[in-house]
Amino acid sequence: MVLELWVDEIPSLEDVNEQSCTDFLDLIRSGSVVICTSADRKLWLDEKYTEWRFLFDSKLSIGKFDMLRPYWQMPLSKERDNNSREASDLLIKSPDNILRLAMHTQEVTSVKNAKQFKDDFSLITANSKTVKIYDRYLLSVQKELMQIDSKNEAGYVSEFNDSNIFIDMIRSVNLIIESLAESVTELEIYSEMLDYRNFKRSIEKWQSESEIDANMNPKDEWKKWVNNSREHLKKLSSFVLGNLSANREILISFKDCSTDSVYTEMEHDRYVRYSQNRVLISSGGFKNVTKDIVGNDLEDIDLRPKTFLIKVLTDDNISMTGSNVRVVGKMKIKS
Numbered sequence: 157m158v159l160e161l162w163v164d165e166i167p168s169l170e171d172v173n174e175q176s177c178t179d180f181l182d183l184i185r186s187g188s189v190v191i192c193t194s195a196d197r198k199l200w201l202d203e204k205y206t207e208w209r210f211l212f213d214s215k216l217s218i219g220k221f222d223m224l225r226p227y228w229q230m231p232l233s234k235e236r237d238n239n240s241r242e243a244s245d246l247l248i249k250s251p252d253n254i255l256r257l258a259m260h261t262q263e264v265t266s267v268k269n270a271k272q273f274k275d276d277f278s279l280i281t282a283n284s285k286t287v288k289i290y291d292r293y294l295l296s297v298q299k300e301l302m303q304i305d306s307k308n309e310a311g312y313v314s315e316f317n318d319s320n321i322f323i324d325m326i327r328s329v330n331l332i333i334e335s336l337a338e339s340v341t342e343l344e345i346y347s348e349m350l351d352y353r354n355f356k357r358s359i360e361k362w363q364s365e366s367e368i369d370a371n372m373n374p375k376d377e378w379k380k381w382v383n384n385s386r387e388h389l390k391k392l393s394s395f396v397l398g399n400l401s402a403n404r405e406i407l408i409s410f411k412d413c414s415t416d417s418v419y420t421e422m423e424h425d426r427y428v429r430y431s432q433n434r435v436l437i438s439s440g441g442f443k444n445v446t447k448d449i450v451g452n453d454l455e456d457i458d459l460r461p462k463t464f465l466i467k468v469l470t471d472d473n474i475s476m477t478g479s480n481v482r483v484v485g486k487m488k489i490k491s
Contacts, residue, residue, distance in 0.1 A: 159189045159261040166207045167244040175251045177215050184227050188258045191231040270457035277335035284431040286342040290476040291426040291442045295347035298354040308368050310381050312388040316395040327445040333402045342407045346477050348422045350414035379416040393485025401450045402489040410485035413477045421478025439464040
């Protein structure tokens with residue numbers, strides 16, 4: 157089952173989103189979207205085909221549309237019903253809309269427990285040497301790292317001795333390691349370890365309790381706090397990496413994508429890059445393991461939320477990390 161989109165209506169050039177147009181063509185090429193029309197053959201070729209070609213040539217430059225000319229010259233001729241969707245409605249919106257709709261139309265099975273995840277992920281990563289995971293939330297440690305220092309300012313926790321504080325992260329990374337194909341020798345995890353929203357909430361709470369200066373500006377303090385955090389993140393990462401359980405040898409890197417801006421730069425969707433730079437999305441993310449991997453039957457470990465592992469096409473020029481990437485942890489885990 158694939159997503160059927162009608163192309164009887166042509167949106168105005170000024171309204172369409174350029175990235176949505178690119179994704180639309182990519183989804184047609186991959187077979188995830190089928191274009192349909194209720195127009196007769198002559199009307200389609202004489203008018204609508206020409207109008208669509210002009211729109212894509214104008215928005216994306218000449219050539220992108222022509223690569224898919226056979227699809228556009230002979231769209232599926234089909235009568236519309238009440239559930240039909242017009243491509244024009246999606247092309248004027250952000251890329252997430254058309255991508256998510258295509259994803260949810262695919263016949264894929266939800267991954268509900270750790271056993272299913274391992275079975276699927278080991279097949280997906282077969283023949284890969286390096287796997288890269290981009291999950292904005294997987295290594296989030298804002299609340300665990302922040303504290304009031306001796307000067308009554310925003311400071312950092314300097315000692316870590318209780319791995320249970322990071323249990324959700326540890327369980328999730330352990331499952332990823334457990335599920336990688338035997339060929340994988342390196343795992344890179346990109347995540348936004350620090351988060352302005354939680355930082356601001358902590359500052360405001362401490363101000364309300366008169367623990368820090370009531371005139372402190374969270375935005376100004378945030379920039380300074382993030383830029384001075386690297387050594388503390390390294391120490392925290394070393395502690396977490398040292399508490400992972402693995403029955404294999406693998407090199408793991410933690411890469412922080414936090415920015416000193418109050419706005420995140422990292423993609424919201426959770427991606428994986430594996431062999432030959434192929435990409436999939438984990439719709440439920442990776443921080444979703446409810447029990448320890450060691451000592452439990454994987455089939456009894458639920459994933460909450462459950463996830464779909466779906467292969468997608470992406471533009472190679474799109475950055476999944478944002479502009480600021482810092483290596484804060486690297487360790488070879490041994491069985």
